[in-house]
Amino acid sequence: xxxxxxxxxxxxxxxxxxxxxxxxGCTAGRITGLxxxxxxxxxxxxxxxxxxxxxxxxxxxxxxxxxxxxxxxSEREMCALRGDDIGLVFQEPMTALNPVKTIxxxxxxxxxxxxxxxxxxxxxxxxxxxxxxxxxxxxxxxxRYPHELxxxxxxxxxxxxxxxxxxxxxxxxxxxxxxxVTTQAGILRLLKKLVAEDGMGxxxxxxxxxxxxxxxxxxxxxxxxxxxxxGPTAQVFAAQAHPYTRALIRASAHQPTRDAHSGDVxxxxxxxxxxxxxxxxxxxxxxPGRFRAVxxxxxxxxxxxxxxxxxxxxxxxxxxxxAILGLEAAQGxxxxxxxxxxxxxxxxxxxxxxxxxxxxxxxxxxFNPRHRVARLVAEPFHLLADAPRGAERAQAVAEALESVGxxxxxxxxxxxxxxxxxxxxIAIARALIARPELIILDEAVSALDVSIRAQILDLLADxxxxxxxxxxFISHDLxxxxxxxxxxxxxxxxxIVESGATEAVFAAPQHPYTAALLAAAPHLNIEAHxxxxx
Amino acid sequence: MxxxxxxxxxxxxxxxxxxxxxxxxxxxxxxxxxxxxxxMKPPGGANWLGTDHFGRDILSMIMVGGQVSxxxxxxxxxxxMGLGVPxxxxxAARRGGLxxxxxxxxxxxVFAFPALLIAILITxxxxxxxxxxxxxxxxxxxxVFARMSRGAALELWTRDFILAARVAGKxxxxxxxxxxxxxxxxxxxxxxxxxxxxxxxxxxxxxxVGLGAQPPTPSWGRMLADSQTLASLAPHxxxxxGLSIVAMVLGLNMLGDALRDxxxxxxNRAAK
Numbered sequence: 100x101x102x103x104x105x106x107x108x109x110x111x112x113x114x115x116x117x118x119x120x121x122x123x124g125c126t127a128g129r130i131t132g133l134x135x136x137x138x139x140x141x142x143x144x145x146x147x148x149x150x151x152x153x154x155x156x157x158x159x160x161x162x163x164x165x166x167x168x169x170x171x172x173s174e175r176e177m178c179a180l181r182g183d184d185i186g187l188v189f190q191e192p193m194t195a196l197n198p199v200k201t202i203x204x205x206x207x208x209x210x211x212x213x214x215x216x217x218x219x220x221x222x223x224x225x226x227x228x229x230x231x232x233x234x235x236x237x238x239x240x241x242x243r244y245p246h247e248l249x250x251x252x253x254x255x256x257x258x259x260x261x262x263x264x265x266x267x268x269x270x271x272x273x274x275x276x277x278x279x280v281t282t283q284a285g286i287l288r289l290l291k292k293l294v295a296e297d298g299m300g301x302x303x304x305x306x307x308x309x310x311x312x313x314x315x316x317x318x319x320x321x322x323x324x325x326x327x328x329x330g331p332t333a334q335v336f337a338a339q340a341h342p343y344t345r346a347l348i349r350a351s352a353h354q355p356t357r358d359a360h361s362g363d364v365x366x367x368x369x370x371x372x373x374x375x376x377x378x379x380x381x382x383x384x385x386x387p388g389r390f391r392a393v394x395x396x397x398x399x400x401x402x403x404x405x406x407x408x409x410x411x412x413x414x415x416x417x418x419x420x421x422a423i424l425g426l427e428a429a430q431g432x433x434x435x436x437x438x439x440x441x442x443x444x445x446x447x448x449x450x451x452x453x454x455x456x457x458x459x460x461x462x463x464x465x466f467n468p469r470h471r472v473a474r475l476v477a478e479p480f481h482l483l484a485d486a487p488r489g490a491e492r493a494q495a496v497a498e499a500l501e502s503v504g505x506x507x508x509x510x511x512x513x514x515x516x517x518x519x520x521x522x523x524x525i526a527i528a529r530a531l532i533a534r535p536e537l538i539i540l541d542e543a544v545s546a547l548d549v550s551i552r553a554q555i556l557d558l559l560a561d562x563x564x565x566x567x568x569x570x571x572f573i574s575h576d577l578x579x580x581x582x583x584x585x586x587x588x589x590x591x592x593x594x595i596v597e598s599g600a601t602e603a604v605f606a607a608p609q610h611p612y613t614a615a616l617l618a619a620a621p622h623l624n625i626e627a628h629x630x631x632x633x
Numbered sequence: 634m635x636x637x638x639x640x641x642x643x644x645x646x647x648x649x650x651x652x653x654x655x656x657x658x659x660x661x662x663x664x665x666x667x668x669x670x671x672x673m674k675p676p677g678g679a680n681w682l683g684t685d686h687f688g689r690d691i692l693s694m695i696m697v698g699g700q701v702s703x704x705x706x707x708x709x710x711x712x713x714m715g716l717g718v719p720x721x722x723x724x725a726a727r728r729g730g731l732x733x734x735x736x737x738x739x740x741x742x743v744f745a746f747p748a749l750l751i752a753i754l755i756t757x758x759x760x761x762x763x764x765x766x767x768x769x770x771x772x773x774x775x776x777v778f779a780r781m782s783r784g785a786a787l788e789l790w791t792r793d794f795i796l797a798a799r800v801a802g803k804x805x806x807x808x809x810x811x812x813x814x815x816x817x818x819x820x821x822x823x824x825x826x827x828x829x830x831x832x833x834x835x836x837x838x839x840x841x842v843g844l845g846a847q848p849p850t851p852s853w854g855r856m857l858a859d860s861q862t863l864a865s866l867a868p869h870x871x872x873x874x875g876l877s878i879v880a881m882v883l884g885l886n887m888l889g890d891a892l893r894d895x896x897x898x899x900x901n902r903a904a905k
Binding site for chain 1: 792793794796797798799800801802803807811812815816818897898899
């Protein structure tokens with residue numbers, strides 16, 4: 100008998116239909132993976148189950164929890180259910196916790212609210228729950244504040260809040276998307292353990308098939324507000340009955356066709372680069388401490404080469420990027436571009452800087468919302484003394500947009516009119532326009548859906564071949580790096596711990612950290628069925 | 634729906650600005666001539682809004698007083714924005730540096746003096762006049778805008794698109810003008826309308842203690858102050874300037890809100 104049954108759930112916000120005839124179930128003690136790309140309605144389904152819908156949303160159909168219809172309940176009854184029978188874990192552990200309350204108080208709050216427990220009882224339950232999620236009393240007393248914890252530890256607190264009352268159903272909406280791979284692996288293990296211990300049902304919502312494939316007993320695949328395929332995981336992967344399922348699997352494993360075209364001419368040479376940050380003084384008279392974010396890093400990137408840089412958050416890869424781009428002065432070492440060296444502490448001249456461009460991770464933060472696309476894309480022309488003007492400039496913008504698969508007419512539109520994938524194309528167009536030799540891709544595809552990511556990777560491979568571009572491809576995602584790079588470097592705590600030809604590093608990692616990263620990375624080991632066979 | 638505040642705001646602000654402008658060339662009666670025999674007339678008849686305790690026509694005084702009030706507010710807010718915003722942007726561009734410290738501590742210094750004290754200081758040195766009232770109110774507006782634009786700019790400086798501009802080789806002045814300023818414009822407009830209304834009230838307060846526009850030049854604030862003791866005897870004396878101030882401030886706020894929405898490309902989707 101299933102714990103939760105969603106039957107013909109329809110949802111509309113105003114006149115816009117969001118969900119159409121969504122039906123699936125979740126059984127106690129099993130994990131149901133809810134998969135879909137952005138806009139597929141997977142989060143809205145979770146909101147409908149918890150009745151935390153935005154204003155103006157109208158839901159039809161039935162959501163049966165143990166046979167009683169949640170959609171028929173009053174708000175007061177739902178308040179009693181949320182947190183007690185239904186637990187929720189959100190994506191962003193940074194914002195899901197109240198920064199001015201201790202972790203103990205936040206976990207205890209749920210207990211006190213629903214059980215009317217005394218302060219002491221609630222604190223006791225909070226302690227037990229934090230122990231269960233892997234935050235033992237010795238290192239994590241109840242009076243810790245969220246800012247004293249890492250992202251993964253915070254997510255554990257959020258999970259503790261959700262499971263404190265041993266709910267029968269836990270809904271986790273992209274619980275690991277904001278976390279590093281090794282942290283992600285830990286959180287997923289924890290969720291699996293809790294499901295087994297408490298016998299609760301878990302709905303694991305994710306855009307990443309790789310994450311869910313290893314975890315889920317059942318799969319529900321959604322697109323455009325409809326369920327396209329559902330069933331036990333093994334069966335879904337064996338049958339791949341719906342073309343969208345095959346497309347998703349294919350996109351996850353997508354390998355852009357690219358030919359290595361690197362020569363032997365060095366383009367970027369980094370030697371013994373050191374970047375220090377001053378720490379706040381420990382006391383009034385103590386000398387300020389120093390934090391070495393980039394520690395004696397040396398590498399060479401050859402013309403036409405795609406070089407990967409892999410590491411988890413805080414390893415110094417963003418600091419390294421900023422130093423290479425000349426945005427921050429280094430404390431030691433040299434950076435040479437085309438053989439012209441820039442010593443530590445020197446300002447990078449515009450003549451060298453024009454060879455470098457960058458594409459950032461967040462397609463929503465990368466553009467000034469008040470400028471039109473033409474002005475945004477043309478920005479790097481500032482670097483050129485002989486930048487084209489007037490009609491020539493418009494022509495250059497149009498060419499850049501067309502080379503990334505957009506139209507010349509898009510130049511007069513504002514950035515909010517574009518989707519995330521289109522914005523990332525515009526970011527690439529901006530990087531291309533001044534004809535640089537090296538583009539630094541700083542997590543450039545990490546925020547994108549798998550199908551969009553596959554398209555962008557194809558585009559990058561194509562552009563690299565057409566314009567003889569080199570990439571420094573920075574990512575925490577090993578599988579993406581594997582697809583697009585010739586060589587890869589692994590960075591840990593400011594140092595490059597391993598580097599070599601991509602395939603060699605992936606096949607036989609030499610450093611234990613590389614091996615740990617590879618082991619933790621979720622990976623889909625399923626081949627998409629050939630279109631012709633089905 | 635969304636047009637309503639814009640239209641109402643435009644009408645109110647336009648009406649008072651027009652009245653003030655007309656008064657430059659023509660008023661129903663001369664406000665400099667006292668006619669004691671005609672004093673404290675209720676609204677209606679030959680004097681639409683009645684007369685005050687010296688027998689002057691109130692409508693004419695509102696028109697002429699509008700000149701002073703609006704001019705003081707426009708110049709004072711303009712001065713606050715014109716000096717405060719660049720200072721705030723400069724402080725944000727050099728956050729944590731010596732310039733930031735100098736600008737912000739200078740701000741604190743100005744903030745530490747009440748506006749009235751600065752006004753008294755200035756009038757003690759230069760004598761009371763409308764010009765000095767403008768300067769006093771204007772000085773007090775500088776730190777408001779400096780602090781606000783610094784705070785908003787600091788947040789913007791962390792964004793990726795600023796980083797992209799720096800990769801494009803743009804310096805802090807250019808980035809502040811091209812990227813930061815347009816993105817804090819909505820804040821500035823809203824704060825500007827609030828400061829504008831505060832400036833009208835501040836001018837009224839300064840005139841009340843005799844440090845603003847000097848008699849016989851009328852201003853809304855002075856009219857309010859003069860008629861205060863007569864409020865129970867002839868309420869229209871208080872209501873006319875009081876309602877003028879309220880209507881002007883309300884109009885400005887509505888106009889500011891509507892302008893902010895109109896200037897944001899993200900909110901213009903429906904219009905396309």
